[in-house]
Amino acid sequence: MSKLGVMLAVSALLSLVFARLGGSARGQDDVGAPRATMTCDRVDTPGRVRCEVEARVGADQSISWGDVVLTKTPPFVGALRGRIGPHDATAHELGLWRWALALVARDKGTGDVEGRVRLVVCHGGRCMPREVPVVGHVVVGE
Numbered sequence: 001m002s003k004l005g006v007m008l009a010v011s012a013l014l015s016l017v018f019a020r021l022g023g024s025a026r027g028q029d030d031v032g033a034p035r036a037t038m039t040c041d042r043v044d045t046p047g048r049v050r051c052e053v054e055a056r057v058g059a060d061q062s063i064s065w066g067d068v069v070l071t072k073t074p075p076f077v078g079a080l081r082g083r084i085g086p087h088d089a090t091a092h093e094l095g096l097w098r099w100a101l102a103l104v105a106r107d108k109g110t111g112d113v114e115g116r117v118r119l120v121v122c123h124g125g126r127c128m129p130r131e132v133p134v135v136g137h138v139v140v141g142e
Contacts, residue, residue: 034063036117038136040103049077049103051136053084054096055117062094064127065120068101068134074111077138078104108141 040051053068068084084099091098103113117132 034117034119034121034130034132036132036134038113038115038134040113040136040138042139043105044141046076046105046107046140049105049138049140051101051103051113051138052090053099053101053115053117053134053136054091055098055119055132057095057119057121058123059095061121061123063092063097063119064122066097067118068099068115069118070101070113070115072112072114073103074109074113074138076105076107076109076140077111077113078106079113080104103138105138105140110137110139110142112137 034055034057036053036055038051038053040049043049055063055066057063065086066089067086070079070082070084073079080102084101089097089099097119113136115134117134119130119132120127121130122128
């Protein structure tokens with residue numbers, strides 16, 4: 001099986017486990033629900049585009065695990081990696097995790113990169129999986 005095939009299989013398996021154990025944050029109590037944002041640098045010419053994803057939880061919660069899965073890119077952009085794992089996070093604070101990722105723009109344009117942040121959020125000794133959709137806007141040469 002190719003590396004991409006293995007990544008897709010692992011991603012599908014983790015999504016199934018998350019759904020079985022606790023579902024998404026939208027279907028649960030939204031008080032203290034995790035929040036995620038994606039920001040991408042604006043670039044003048046095609047090439048590398050740097051983006052950052054940040055996940056935050058409530059003051060009385062902590063993040064014990066997390067990753068980012070990219071699910072959709074605009075036609076003029078490709079993802080160097082479809083999944084950015086927990087060991088790739090650039091910040092591992094109790095209530096905040098951050099990941100850096102790179103895209104490759106093959107042409108000029110604007111569009112949205114979509115993904116989801118999967119987390120294990122702990123509160124009072126109880127940990128639950130959570131999933132948060134995230135969207136970042138990419139601007140190349142506009």
